[in-house]
Amino acid sequence: MRNSQIEAAWKGIAECRKCGIRDLVLFADLTEPDFKLVHLPIDELQFQPGSSLYEAGDEGRAVFTIRSGLVKLVQYLPDGTQRIVRLLRPGAVAGLEVLVGSAYEHAAIILQEVAACRIPREVVERLNHATPRLHRQLMQRWHQSVRQADEWLTELSTGSARQRLARLLLQLCADHPDRPVRVFSREDLGAMLGITMETASRTVAEFKRSGLVAEKGPNLVLCNLPALRKAALAE
């Protein structure tokens, strides 16, 4: 079990006021005086694939704003099997639960190189106490989490493996339908869709053969939207 600290490279102390993606992040609506309340340093960190922001059960000292890259939230069952419950993309916040409880509830594992800002819990709590502009954003993040959880349940855990994979690919390419999408390891695909690695592999292969996706490189595919939409519905 690797320690996140070992894998994290310090990139500097975040200058939230000048943040390039301010309108995307938790602090989007803050005003100049609000920032005076940030009394602890917010570090900007870089994480490599395979490392983790935190592990389930770790004491929660901070939330993380994802600036770039991709993170999976993994939950383990008593019998050891794991399930990926959410993906975090740029703008998302990881570890919100520490604002209510104390420990992280998932493992947050990097899928694609991540740049993230680590915001100490106390900073969020102090700001939240002081300004409704943060409540609003926090509520929206919670809402996003619930929405994505419900979406995964209805779309990615219902129907045949074919339908599930089609729906996942549609989600992944939703932002840039014309850009190729990186597909995950077969094991991760399985953990997202609630199927085995082998079934994931076979289904991906079948999608390539049938032209639902076009291979553009290793684990890089272009989505055939109409065909995928049809597969997402069909029997």
Added chain:
Amino acid sequence: MRNSQIEAAWKGIAECRKCGIRDLVLFADLTEPDFKLVHLPIDELQFQPGSSLYEAGDEGRAVFTIRSGLVKLVQYLPDGTQRIVRLLRPGAVAGLEVLVGSAYEHAAIILQEVAACRIPREVVERLNHATPRLHRQLMQRWHQSVRQADEWLTELSTGSARQRLARLLLQLCADHPDRPVRVFSREDLGAMLGITMETASRTVAEFKRSGLVAEKGPNLVLCNLPALRKAALAE
């Protein structure tokens, strides 16, 4: 499609200050002066099984605190199949999403006769703006929703039908392990577990035969905890 208003019986204007289950509900932490900010009436309503608090897409004018009974949150897929994404028990809040967006995202359908308080959106917004005592409770409700969503994904949508049903029963009887549990219609069981009605029926029958549950009446069973725990894990 039935209208919630038709099915709802007015029970009076809620006296939140004297609420019998105050410590359980959204307004748990409010103080005397906070209540001065409640400028709109909070109705207490009664709903019969089969009726709904709201339907997906309805304009969200209020959240509902469940005082007693049981509610299912249903989400529909494009192809018409439905999935139950959460159950709401006493103390839970239905329709939180209207505090962020505008429309309800699920249908909230009564499974067991419900008494609920309808709190207009404006009341929550005004209070939330005024007192951190409500933020805290709101965050906790959001957190509960996310937790339950994740739990359903990992426990009720992973593994065999046998495992899923065992885990659901364990959840249902967690509060009062010695009291019998009401099991849902086979169709609802299917929609919760992501299996067909027939598989649900067969699995319930098998549980009765194998003594994992003891039938105490129509759709009323007593749980055999050790046996169910074993079934929740086993191959």
Added chain:
DNA sequence: CGCACCCTTGAAATTACTCAAGTTCAGTGG
């Protein structure tokens, strides 16, 4: 009584899982 609704059960068809070989490919060391 007969209809409607829900539940149950059976048998065939389908889908996904399991287990077991192969394959590919990048990294390593001779």
Added chain:
DNA sequence: CCACTGAACTTGAGTAATTTCAAGGGTGCG
């Protein structure tokens, strides 16, 4: 430069689980 190794992926064949389709109870109610 090339075999060697490990990890991830692929594929096949048999098996198990679930779905599908169809038919048969049971119960409440007009």
